[in-house]
Amino acid sequence: MGHEAQETDATAAVDFKEVQSTPRFQELRKRHRSFVFPMAIAFLLWYFAYVLLADYAVDFMSTKVWGNINVGLIMGLLQFVTTFAITGWYVSYSNRKLDPIAAEIRHEIEGHEFDKHGNQITGVEK
Amino acid sequence: MTLMVPAVNVADLKDTTLLNMGIFALFVAITMVIVVKASKNNKTAADYYAAGRSFTGSQNGTAIAGDYLSAASFLGITGAIAINGYDGFMYSIGFLVAWLVALLLVAELLRNTGKFTMADVLSFRLKQRPVRIAAAISTLVVCFFYLLAQMAGAGTLISLLLGISDWGGQALVIVVVGALMIMYVLIGGMKGTTWVQIIKAVLLIAGAAVMTLWVLAIFGFNLSALLGGAVETSGNPNLLNPGLQYGKTETSKIDFMSLALALVLGTAALPHVLMRFYTVPTAKEARKSVVWSIWLIGVFYLFTLVLGFGAAALVGADTIKAAPGGVNSAAPLLAFHLGGPLLLGFISAVAFATILAVVAGLTITAAASFAHDIYASVIAKGKADAATEVKVARRTVVVIGLLAIVGGIFANGQNVAFLVALAFAVAASANLPTIVYSLFWRKFTTQGAIWSMYGGLGSAIILIALSPVVSGAKTSMIPGANFAIFPLSNPGIVSIPLAFLLGWLGSVLDKKLEDTTKQAEMEVRSLTGVGAEKATDH
Numbered sequence: 001m002g003h004e005a006q007e008t009d010a011t012a013a014v015d016f017k018e019v020q021s022t023p024r025f026q027e028l029r030k031r032h033r034s035f036v037f038p039m040a041i042a043f044l045l046w047y048f049a050y051v052l053l054a055d056y057a058v059d060f061m062s063t064k065v066w067g068n069i070n071v072g073l074i075m076g077l078l079q080f081v082t083t084f085a086i087t088g089w090y091v092s093y094s095n096r097k098l099d100p101i102a103a104e105i106r107h108e109i110e111g112h113e114f115d116k117h118g119n120q121i122t123g124v125e126k
Numbered sequence: 127m128t129l130m131v132p133a134v135n136v137a138d139l140k141d142t143t144l145l146n147m148g149i150f151a152l153f154v155a156i157t158m159v160i161v162v163k164a165s166k167n168n169k170t171a172a173d174y175y176a177a178g179r180s181f182t183g184s185q186n187g188t189a190i191a192g193d194y195l196s197a198a199s200f201l202g203i204t205g206a207i208a209i210n211g212y213d214g215f216m217y218s219i220g221f222l223v224a225w226l227v228a229l230l231l232v233a234e235l236l237r238n239t240g241k242f243t244m245a246d247v248l249s250f251r252l253k254q255r256p257v258r259i260a261a262a263i264s265t266l267v268v269c270f271f272y273l274l275a276q277m278a279g280a281g282t283l284i285s286l287l288l289g290i291s292d293w294g295g296q297a298l299v300i301v302v303v304g305a306l307m308i309m310y311v312l313i314g315g316m317k318g319t320t321w322v323q324i325i326k327a328v329l330l331i332a333g334a335a336v337m338t339l340w341v342l343a344i345f346g347f348n349l350s351a352l353l354g355g356a357v358e359t360s361g362n363p364n365l366l367n368p369g370l371q372y373g374k375t376e377t378s379k380i381d382f383m384s385l386a387l388a389l390v391l392g393t394a395a396l397p398h399v400l401m402r403f404y405t406v407p408t409a410k411e412a413r414k415s416v417v418w419s420i421w422l423i424g425v426f427y428l429f430t431l432v433l434g435f436g437a438a439a440l441v442g443a444d445t446i447k448a449a450p451g452g453v454n455s456a457a458p459l460l461a462f463h464l465g466g467p468l469l470l471g472f473i474s475a476v477a478f479a480t481i482l483a484v485v486a487g488l489t490i491t492a493a494a495s496f497a498h499d500i501y502a503s504v505i506a507k508g509k510a511d512a513a514t515e516v517k518v519a520r521r522t523v524v525v526i527g528l529l530a531i532v533g534g535i536f537a538n539g540q541n542v543a544f545l546v547a548l549a550f551a552v553a554a555s556a557n558l559p560t561i562v563y564s565l566f567w568r569k570f571t572t573q574g575a576i577w578s579m580y581g582g583l584g585s586a587i588i589l590i591a592l593s594p595v596v597s598g599a600k601t602s603m604i605p606g607a608n609f610a611i612f613p614l615s616n617p618g619i620v621s622i623p624l625a626f627l628l629g630w631l632g633s634v635l636d637k638k639l640e641d642t643t644k645q646a647e648m649e650v651r652s653l654t655g656v657g658a659e660k661a662t663d664h
Contacts (some may be wrong), residue, residue, distance in 0.1 A: 019644055028653055029649070054368035055368070062367035073353075079223060124226045
């Protein structure tokens with residue numbers, strides 16, 4: 001089935017459970033989740049707070065702040081600002097905290113450090 | 127500041143028909159040359175479905191913007207802001223914020239674990255056959271709704287842009303659009319489709335930028351003055367406040383929340399968006415793609431804010447509503463007001479290109495899903511070689527193209543924005559819970575996936591069928607009948623939580639345990655990129 005076809009030579013002999021249990025992989029997983037989960041929850045809460053305000057606090061959102069620009073427009077534009085800011089933040093976090101450790105683990109796996117016992121494969125890979 | 131009196135005479139528009147057609151023909155000719163050139167290297171399945179995974183993050187990000195900024199968002203949102211003011215603006219915010227779900231939770235992990243389709247990821251560690259079939263069915267349904275919306279939009283657009291107002295003439299244009307799209311996808315595969323999307327995105331964003339600067343210049347680069355102008359022309363001070371469209375009743379308020387939920391959770395579950403992440407060589411490039419697309423899409427929606435209020439101020443809501451094409455005509459009418467026939471011709475050609483590019487992206491996604499998930503994995507049981515699979519995909523392209531043409535002719539005149547919102551709601555209900563669970567929840571099982579996907583898909587479609595969109599109101603598809611027992615026109619607020627619940631319940635109640643080795647493999651591969659599909663060399 002298509003399943004088997006997905007397994008490239010490089011990973012066929014890898015003991016993924018062993019990789020999964022290494023402290024370094026656990027650290028990578030923790031760093032990834034401790035950023036993306038809170039961030040996802042935060043921006044969803046902020047977005048729905050905005051939607052609820054637009055739905056049920058029309059007077060507040062219609063308050064003029066400067067000329068014809070009201071609170072609602074500023075809040076809407078702030079949604080753009082936070083979206084751009086979270087994007088930039090995530091990119092810099094990934095570059096600093098996720099990519100190096102992920103690359104390290106990937107190189108070790110590709111260097112056969114996690115091959116299953118009894119699998120003597122040398123020179124098979126490119 | 128002098129405020130201009132609405133000066134657009136709709137009858138003048140017909141004189142520009144030839145010019146519009148000329149500019150559009152030029153676009154078709156140029157893109158066709160590029161598609162033919164790009165198709166020279168289409169040898170393997172990875173070439174045909176995933177463009178050899180050879181696009182850079184910035185190219186793919188631009189193509190994603192080209193894929194995502196459909197006619198519904200360009201014409202639809204500009205028109206919605208021109209008519210409904212602030213409420214139209216809220217639409218665009220949902221469409222943009224949604225990209226954070228794709229960036230944070232989906233794009234890179236999907237690129238690392240999948241090959242060609244959404245089903246690759248969903249069936250990675252679960253039972254292949256049932257999960258793959260469910261994922262393929264929901265891919266086909268979502269693509270079909272989205273496709274219908276674009277084709278119906280093509281018909282509506284024609285009435286305004288080419289001055290063809292009779293049913294037969296519009297049907298002919300839908301046939302032409304469909305035939306062109308089939309050619310692009312057959313010849314160019316994913317590579318050709320991607321280039322069409324990139325060119326279209328550049329033209330669309332550049333055109334919108336010129337118009338935005340123009341409008342701002344008229345109002346002395348003063349946003350407050352522009353808003354004041356819009357209020358003055360419309361005579362309605364509430365144009366700048368929320369609630370003009372969705373604040374009418376308690377039901378419409380809840381309806382807006384339902385729509386917001388579908389928009390924000392639907393984007394990262396649209397199969398044709400997900401498939402784009404396979405066209406880059408690594409997860410890091412997938413991340414860059416999303417970053418590019420967030421900037422391009424965000425800036426574009428800021429343009430539509432100016433264009434929408436600009437159309438309200440300079441063209442006027444009454445003129446827009448009276449024009450053929452109705453609300454959708456706000457952007458073209460504004461172009462005509464600003465730059466005369468030439469700018470209108472350019473914007474019209476861009477709108478056509480938009481439909482063509484989006485339809486091509488949807489078609490290749492649906493064809494890949496059918497050939498790769500249903501034909502190769504289920505019908506041929508994995509024994510089909512790649513060449514046969516691509517052959518099946520090409521035939522599927524023709525079938526889907528024909529279906530889209532017929533569907534488009536019959537859906538002509540239906541509300542475009544509604545059909546698109548529907549596709550988002552179905553995607554968010556049927557796909558997103560399973561994507562999130564299979565990437566992040568260790569105890570997720572096959573039964574959970576099946577319950578969630580079919581439950582989400584089924585409930586979304588049933589609720590739509592029982593909503594005022596289909597029957598019981600003047601604007602319904604079947605205005606004569608009334609079986610609308612569900613009051614909301616968007617099902618998201620019910621069907622999305624239901625699908626999440628079913629995914630959890632199905633997994634908890636599943637007596638069979640899933641393969642923990644596969645779970646470990648998926649988790650390691652998704653985060654480290656080991657064993658991910660590489661770019662093909664030429």
